[in-house]
Amino acid sequence: MTYVLVAVGGAAGSLVRYSLGKFISEKSSTEFPIGTFIINITGAIMLGVVSTIGVSNDMMLLLGDGFFGAYTTFSTFMYEGFNLFQEREKLNAYIYILCSLILGVIGYALGTKIGSI
Template sequence: MEYILVGIGGIFGSVTRYSIGKVTSKKWNCSFPVGTFIINITGAMLLGIVSSAVKNNMLHSFLGDGILGGYTTFSTFMYEGFNLFKGKKQLNAFNYIVLSIILGVAFYGIGANIGGLI
């Protein structure tokens, strides 16, 4: 049952990520990958909340591993960061990678604190 919940959650998460990516790429036409950045930072915060607030293993699997696992995307983060370097946009690549890591950790912590209050 847990695998089914993770799979269903993954569908919701990946469709949400895809939709947000499409909307942000149309809205902000720039070399900085805004969509993936927003997705990964908000996903880190939401995972912090889920990890601190949800004590039910099945619900945690559905929300954390399923939805948020499908929502966030490390592979796209690496792909876009590498392509920025390759495209001679080293400053954007550096900012994207460093800010994603620092803010990802910070927003996970913020989410964990919020989750602890729930």
């Protein structure tokens, strides 16, 4: 049952990430990977909420490991950051990588505060 919960959550999370990322990218006119940036920060916030509100182990597998594990994406984050360096967009690359890491940690902490209310 564990694998089913993670798989179902992961399938849903990846579909939401893909759809939302595509939507944001189509509406954006910047080279900055704003879609992945927004998705990773909101995912960190929501994972903080879910991990704090005391959900069952099964719900944590479905949402935490499955949905938010697939919704947020480290590989796309690295790919887009590396591409910014290759495209000689060094300032954007540094901003993207540092802000993603810093705001991701802050977002998770904020989510734990929201979840404990």
